Amino acid sequence: MNKNYLFLAILMIILAGGLLILPERTNYTQINPEDLLWDIIQPSRYVTTDQVAKMLIEQDPTLELIDVRCAKEYNKFALPNAINIPLDSILSPNYSDYLGIEDMNAVFYCNDDILADQAWVIAKRMNISRIYIMKGGLNCWIKTIIQPTPPPETASGDEFDQYDFRKGASMYFTGASISAPKSDSKSQVTIKRKKKTTATAGGC
Amino acid sequence: MPNKHVHELNPKRTVITMVLFVVIIVIGLVTLKSPRLTYTLTPRQTLDLVSSNGGSVHPYQLDAVLKGTIDTVILIDIRNKFEYSNGHIDGAENISAYDLTNKENIKRLKELKKEEMAVILYGNNQLEANGPWMVFRQLGFDNVKLLLGGYQYYTLHKNDLAKTKDDKSYILMQPDYNYSEVAKETASPGSDVKKETKKAPVIKRKKKTKATAGGC
Numbered sequence: 001m002n003k004n005y006l007f008l009a010i011l012m013i014i015l016a017g018g019l020l021i022l023p024e025r026t027n028y029t030q031i032n033p034e035d036l037l038w039d040i041i042q043p044s045r046y047v048t049t050d051q052v053a054k055m056l057i058e059q060d061p062t063l064e065l066i067d068v069r070c071a072k073e074y075n076k077f078a079l080p081n082a083i084n085i086p087l088d089s090i091l092s093p094n095y096s097d098y099l100g101i102e103d104m105n106a107v108f109y110c111n112d113d114i115l116a117d118q119a120w121v122i123a124k125r126m127n128i129s130r131i132y133i134m135k136g137g138l139n140c141w142i143k144t145i146i147q148p149t150p151p152p153e154t155a156s157g158d159e160f161d162q163y164d165f166r167k168g169a170s171m172y173f174t175g176a177s178i179s180a181p182k183s184d185s186k187s188q189v190t191i192k193r194k195k196k197t198t199a200t201a202g203g204c
Numbered sequence: 205m206p207n208k209h210v211h212e213l214n215p216k217r218t219v220i221t222m223v224l225f226v227v228i229i230v231i232g233l234v235t236l237k238s239p240r241l242t243y244t245l246t247p248r249q250t251l252d253l254v255s256s257n258g259g260s261v262h263p264y265q266l267d268a269v270l271k272g273t274i275d276t277v278i279l280i281d282i283r284n285k286f287e288y289s290n291g292h293i294d295g296a297e298n299i300s301a302y303d304l305t306n307k308e309n310i311k312r313l314k315e316l317k318k319e320e321m322a323v324i325l326y327g328n329n330q331l332e333a334n335g336p337w338m339v340f341r342q343l344g345f346d347n348v349k350l351l352l353g354g355y356q357y358y359t360l361h362k363n364d365l366a367k368t369k370d371d372k373s374y375i376l377m378q379p380d381y382n383y384s385e386v387a388k389e390t391a392s393p394g395s396d397v398k399k400e401t402k403k404a405p406v407i408k409r410k411k412k413t414k415a416t417a418g419g420c
Binding site for chain 2: 002004005007008011015030032033034036037040041073076077087088090091110111112113114115117118120121122125126138139142143146147173174175
């Protein structure tokens with residue numbers, strides 16, 4: 001046998017071994033840092049408390065509220081139908097099913113913006129799409145939705161409309177509109193959604 | 205086998221193909237496009253960093269910087285040019301968040317890191333600079349820091365920065381209200397109902413996903 005063949009074979013094996021080293025760049029599933037920064041700058045990643053209130057009242061089935069505060073704070077008070085994923089455990093596999101659900105808009109919130117923003121940046125880096133931050137967090141929620149202040153008399157009509165909406169929302173959320181059956185139907189909606197996705201998954 | 209004949213007749217051919225083969229692979233490896241910026245922190249490490257409040261600068265710490273007693277610090281204003289020209293922290297440079305990952309700016313930041321200069325990012329408030337700060341920490345620029353309170357807090361306390369040491373109003377993440385008290389107000393049974401519904405979906409959801417896994 002020709003020596004060259006032997007040499008060639010050995011060379012091929014070595015090069016093949018080299019290929020094993022290459023895919024160690026595991027950045028494929030993660031978003032490019034430049035794109036991450038670009039997404040961070042976009043104001044479209046925020047939703048206002050009014051938008052969240054409206055979606056909750058209309059029982060928007062695509063809304064998935066995620067409370068990123070610790071469990072203790074969550075148990076004391078949380079928005080209706082919010083799921084608790086403390087920032088610490090956002091990467092834990094137990095919760096990975098809640099993020100990146102098809103057709104769902106995940107809205108992070110905390111007491112203000114910072115925890116939610118941190119959760120958002122990390123989730124975005126993992127290339128999870130359709131995630132948002134409730135701007136101002138619960139502090140803003142109380143200030144605008146639960147305890148709205150009337151606009152000055154010189155304010156525009158839009159502002160008065162907004163105030164009317166907030167007054168109604170405040171009544172809705174503080175329990176004036178005993179919302180027990182409503183929230184039940186809400187959770188049923190989300191279950192249905194889940195079933196659909198599982199069916200697709202089984203199909204493939 | 206005709207192939208064998210050919211090779212036996214021209215042993216040099218094997219060598220030529222071999223050399224070509226190696227050359228092609230080497231060219232391929234050299235020209236392999238590697239991403240310009242890569243993360244050096246894993247998501248887990250990033251999470252630990254932000255949870256430990258590492259890398260944040262309190263407004264009172266700025267005092268020494270502005271008086272010039274500490275000269276290993278560079279302030280970068282990440283707002284846009286318009287906002288910057290309307291007022292900024294003395295001595296701060298303006299690199300808008302849009303341009304932070306430009307080639308020149310990355311080069312500059314790398315040089316600053318080598319010189320062991322600290323870089324403090326600030327926006328109008330903490331939130332504005334939080335994202336960019338997190339990006340740079342994840343890229344391995346551990347000399348990049350975040351100014352708590354941002355420009356807004358600075359303008360309020362421009363003249364007495366050193367005295368803000370005990371002021372906690374710029375520290376976020378605290379609830380401004382006792383939520384459960386405020387939200388209850390009228391109806392108390394509401395809170396019990398809420399708790400039930402909250403817990404339920406968590407359990408149900410988990411079951412569903414397990415079923416999927418089994419189905420596949």
